[in-house]
Amino acid sequence: MDQMGLSVCCLMCDAPDTPGTSRCKSCISRHSAARNALFSDRAETGLEQLARKLGAMLADPSSHTADPAHGNWMSTYHQALLRHQGNNQPDTIEEIQKIFEIERNKQADKGPISLSDQNPWSTRPPNDSEISDALEKLSLLQNTGNGWWSELEQEIESMEKGES
Numbered sequence: 001m002d003q004m005g006l007s008v009c010c011l012m013c014d015a016p017d018t019p020g021t022s023r024c025k026s027c028i029s030r031h032s033a034a035r036n037a038l039f040s041d042r043a044e045t046g047l048e049q050l051a052r053k054l055g056a057m058l059a060d061p062s063s064h065t066a067d068p069a070h071g072n073w074m075s076t077y078h079q080a081l082l083r084h085q086g087n088n089q090p091d092t093i094e095e096i097q098k099i100f101e102i103e104r105n106k107q108a109d110k111g112p113i114s115l116s117d118q119n120p121w122s123t124r125p126p127n128d129s130e131i132s133d134a135l136e137k138l139s140l141l142q143n144t145g146n147g148w149w150s151e152l153e154q155e156i157e158s159m160e161k162g163e164s
Contacts, residue, residue, distance in 0.1 A: 007081050008058060 061078040
């Protein structure tokens with residue numbers, strides 16, 4: 001019903017708010033048929049144009065709160081929908097400040113950068129045990145001696161001397 005812009009019917013309904021019930025299914029099928037009939041053909045009469053405008057307003061009431069004729073109703077309807085969905089608009093400055101504080105403390109998603117930056121030390125320095133572990137691993141790598149590295153060095157030296 002939300003996607004059709006007819007949530008007002010759910011707000012006024014006395015049935016339990018459980019999706020998938022037979023009553024919900026019958027309402028949804030009737031309303032979707034009415035909506036399809038309203039928006040399928042070209043609006044030729046003034047009444048059809050008004051119905052389409054009101055249908056668009058009901059589908060997205062928050063975008064029509066500045067409408068001179070229906071803005072107050074759209075605002076009231078939007079607030080009722082938010083309460084019905086469990087979302088409530090903040091009423092006081094304290095509630096708004098609390099929302100901003102929560103958002104400020106959230107870890108920002110930086111998109112692809114957050115996927116590639118898996119370094120635990122990007123936000124904090126390593127502790128002593130992490131440093132000693134890293135040094136131990138580095139010393140093991142140095143002792144193994146990479147044959148390919150020395151071969152690469154020899155190739156570079158020969159290229160610098162002009163040998164092929």
